[in-house]
Amino acid sequence: MPSVDAGRVSTQEQYVSLYTDLLRTVRELGLLRRRQGYYYVRMSLVAVALVGVGTGVVVLGDSWWQLVLAALLGLVLVQVAFLSHDSAHRQIFESAARNDLTARILAGGVAGMSVTWWRNKHSRHHAAPNQVDKDPDVQLKSIAFTPEAVALRGPVGQWIAARQGWLFFPLLTLEGLALHASSLRQLCQRGASRVELSVVVTRLVAYVSALYLLMPVGKATAFLGVQLAVFGFCLGAAFAPNHKGMPLVPKGMKIDFLRRQVLMSRNVRGGVLTDFAMGGLNYQIEHHLFPSMPRPTLRKVQPIVHEYCELHGVKYTEVGIVESYKVVINYLNNVGIQARDPFDCPLAAQLRAGSAGRDFA
Incomplete structure (x- = not known):
């Protein structure tokens, strides 16, 4: 795949090029054709x-x-x-x-x-995805995704939030x-x-x-x-493992498209049965990068995206289905008892620190 020449383009252009280069490769391979x-x-x-x-x-x-x-x-x-x-x-x-x-x-x-x-x-x-002030899926009244959301609840709401992973x-x-x-x-x-x-x-x-x-x-x-x-x-079980338990993006942060879609999403490993049960959403990273890509093609593009992310140092998350649900339960329970602020994780901290010095495209 083509790489970005850091000496000829600005930092912002490099981040934009990461996705455009990947998209060009996928198009040339015919992976966006309808099925x-x-x-x-x-x-x-x-x-x-x-x-x-x-x-x-x-x-x-x-x-x-x-x-x-x-x-x-x-x-x-x-x-x-x-x-x-x-x-x-x-x-x-x-x-x-x-x-x-x-x-x-x-x-x-x-x-x-x-x-x-x-x-x-x-x-x-x-x-x-997973941006606190923009993603409606992390603004649910029934589930608290941050300690701040838990703190706004009354005693009963906080009791439920502390057990929300199990519930x-x-x-x-x-x-x-x-x-x-x-x-x-x-x-x-x-x-x-x-x-x-x-x-x-x-x-x-x-x-x-x-x-x-x-x-x-x-x-x-x-x-x-x-x-x-x-x-x-x-x-709900098909959508739950895709983003819950992944880093949340603080309000106002700007991130380039590739990192925004990859770092906040999680793939679920599995075979044909998993593909059927989750409607292809187990390839969540690929779906977010190429939302108009036909469902059966997601499996084909997955190794290309995985290799591309490794090449450019973008963390690519993929786990088994049982592990994905464990992550969701633990994350929601931890947030509910305020044991962990999602922004304290190294990835979110790195993104937040990076945005202080520059805005990603």
């Missing part, structure tokens, strides 16, 4: 699975075996959410309009969530309900799309109504609870 065949097969399999679950629900009727189908439906909807995520990132089609339409159909019509709300939130996360995964069972609620809240605001609101509400009302028409109240309620719990837990 529509892959996505057509994936969407077809998801459609077949949805029809199969729906048929099973109708056939079973008044049976507690419906809860098995509820769990399966939750898993299938996780895959729908992953496909909507990919389409919103324009990974599927060359056309922005086709990607947008596909994302809206999958998110609103199938999963029952607002893609507009999610895209706005997710775009801000991609622009400044984090049980709380993920409520994430599905929270996602739907956040979508509706956003869509009900002034200026939101009335069409998208109609699609999301129609999908949710039709789904809930069908459950209560096909099953007794108790079984329908249990079905809905299991489906939402499985959906929220699996989706």
